[in-house]
Amino acid sequence: MNTKKNIIIDCDPGIDDSLALLLALQSEELNVIGITIVSGNAPASIGAQNALKVLELVDRLDIPVYIGAEEPLEVPFVSAQDTHGEDGLGDSQIPFVTSSQAKANAVSFIKDTLKQNPETTVLALGPLTNIALALKEDPDCFAKVSRFIVMGGSYLSHGNCSPVAEFNFWCDPDAAKFVFSQNLPIPIEMVGLDVTRKIVLTPTVLEYMKHTQNKNIYRFIQQITQFYFDFHWAHEKVLGCVINDPLTIAYLLDSTIAQGFDSHVEIATSGISRGQSIVDDHDFWQLPNNCHILTNVDQTAFWHLFLTRVLKAEENELSQVLPQLLEVRA
Ligand code: BDR
Ligand code: CA
Numbered sequence: 001m002n003t004k005k006n007i008i009i010d011c012d013p014g015i016d017d018s019l020a021l022l023l024a025l026q027s028e029e030l031n032v033i034g035i036t037i038v039s040g041n042a043p044a045s046i047g048a049q050n051a052l053k054v055l056e057l058v059d060r061l062d063i064p065v066y067i068g069a070e071e072p073l074e075v076p077f078v079s080a081q082d083t084h085g086e087d088g089l090g091d092s093q094i095p096f097v098t099s100s101q102a103k104a105n106a107v108s109f110i111k112d113t114l115k116q117n118p119e120t121t122v123l124a125l126g127p128l129t130n131i132a133l134a135l136k137e138d139p140d141c142f143a144k145v146s147r148f149i150v151m152g153g154s155y156l157s158h159g160n161c162s163p164v165a166e167f168n169f170w171c172d173p174d175a176a177k178f179v180f181s182q183n184l185p186i187p188i189e190m191v192g193l194d195v196t197r198k199i200v201l202t203p204t205v206l207e208y209m210k211h212t213q214n215k216n217i218y219r220f221i222q223q224i225t226q227f228y229f230d231f232h233w234a235h236e237k238v239l240g241c242v243i244n245d246p247l248t249i250a251y252l253l254d255s256t257i258a259q260g261f262d263s264h265v266e267i268a269t270s271g272i273s274r275g276q277s278i279v280d281d282h283d284f285w286q287l288p289n290n291c292h293i294l295t296n297v298d299q300t301a302f303w304h305l306f307l308t309r310v311l312k313a314e315e316n317e318l319s320q321v322l323p324q325l326l327e328v329r330a
Contacts, residue, residue, distance in 0.1 A: 004028070004031035005030050005121055006033050006117050006119065006120040007032055007123060007252070008032075008034055008036060008114075008120060008122050008123070009034075009123050009125065010035075010037075010038060010110070010123065010124045010130050011035065011040075011047070011125040012039065012041045012042065012125065013051050013054065013088060014040065014041035014042065014088055014089075014125070014126070015085075015089060015090055015224050015228050015243075016125075016245040016246065017041065017047075018050060018051075018053075018089065019246045019310075020245035021051065021054045022057075022058065023249040023250065023253075023309055024249045025054070025055070025058045027249070027309055030249075030253070032060075032063050033063075033113055034065070034109055035055075035064070036066045036068050036106035036109060037065065037066065037068055037102065037126075038069050038128075039071060039072075040079070040080065040171055040172075041080045041083070041084040041126070042079050042080075042084060042087070043070065044069065045070075046087060047088055047126075048065050048066075051065045051102070052065055053089065056097050056100075057216065057217070061099065061100040066102065066103050066105060066106035067103070067106055068106030068133075069106075069107070069129040072129055072171060073132060073174040073175050073178070075174065077171075080161075080167055083228070089223075089224045090225060090226060092227070093223075094220070107133045107134050110122075110130060110131070110141070114142065115138075115141060119144065120146060121145070121147040121148070121252060122147075122148045123149045123151075123249065123252065124149070124151070125168075126171075127171040127175060128150070128172060128175040128176045128179045129175045131175070131179050132172075132174075132175035132176075132178045133175075135179060135182055136178070142182075142186070145185070147186060147189060148186055148189065149189040149248045150168075150189065150191065151191045152166055152168035152169045152176065152192060153168075153176070153190050153192040153267070153277030154193035155192060155194050155277070155281075155293050156194055157193040157194040158193075159276070160193060162272070162274065162275065163272075165275030166275065167275075169275040171275070173274050174269055176267040176277075177266070177268075177269050180266060180267050180291070183288070183290065184290070187289065187291055188265070188291045189291075189292045190260075190292065191248045191258070193244070194293075194294065194295050195247060195295065196242065196243075196244035196245075197244075198297050199242065199243050199244070199297070200241065200242055200243070201221075201243050202239060203229070203239055203240055205303065205325050206222060208321055209221060209222070209311050212312060213311070213314070214312045217310060228241040250305050251294070256301070257298050257302055258294045259295065259296045260293045260296070261292070262291065262292050263280055263289055264287040264288065264290055265277055265279050265280070265291040299326060300326055303322065304318065
């Protein structure tokens with residue numbers, strides 16, 4: 001019997017999306033049925049190439065990649081290539097994959113797969129355009145979804161592309177608003193900046209990766225994150241980089257890694273609050289809860305999981321070294 005969890009990863013690779021893909025692909029409990037690509041960090045065609053690069057790295061080109069929406073629902077597309085590089089992978093010059101190609105019609109793939117595979121989990125790591133389009137075309141397509149985990153938004157933490165907005169919701173605010181307004185049968189699990197900001201790939205963690213068994217993976221991570229490190233230093237005087245997306249996978253694998261609360265959430269679409277996730281934590285609106293908002297994360301547990309899975313860090317050694325890795329963020 002196949003006891004693996006079926007998952008679809010909708011993403012915009014993207015440096016941190018690629019790290020999330022690596023974590024999912026190196027986790028035996030998960031069966032990645034397909035990877036769907038949305039325009040976000042980079043245009044979708046570039047994101048699809050990056051997903052293929054990750055799949056090639058871990059020898060999983062058997063997993064299909066589907067290209068989805070090129071543009072947000074209503075607003076003009078603005079990429080985050082200033083943060084992720086022109087190639088979406090930190091201008092790392094990693095060669096194109098020629099032995100496999102992405103397919104078209106990500107939205108159809110999402111709808112059809114969710115119908116045919118009840119209990120699939122959907123992880124959305126980019127703007128919610130593909131998900132919104134799937135729900136517009138077939139409002140029941142999430143009827144049998146197991147879990148829906150979204151990297152996006154923030155509750156009390158400030159934004160990362162405006163004072164109040166997180167990039168994925170800011171990039172396509174209308175898609176985010178639509179998805180949150182759908183009264184889905186399961187709560188949206190919002191892995192927002194409140195928790196992802198605490199997951200920092202520091203130079204110390206990267207240095208440790210160099211000493212693990214998975215040298216190819218270390219080199220890939222080192223190549224794609226240098227640009228991201230430089231961006232964080234230039235803009236925030238942070239040594240290292242925040243890696244948002246892998247926390248969604250870690251949380252799926254181990255729900256004790258993060259905790260939060262349920263509330264009703266709406267997304268603002270325009271003006272100075274464009275993309276803001278407004279959490280009605282005092283129940284002013286008296287509307288049903290549509291979201292589980294994560295507020296606390298166990299960084300040690302995250303890094304333990306990531307380093308053992310992705311870099312094949314050895315358990316005993318890692319237990320000794322983890323306090324050193326995290327001491328600057330304590
Ligand atoms: C989110 O936006 C992107 O830049 C990252 O890939 C992540 O999904 C963080 O705001
Ligand atoms: Ca992303």
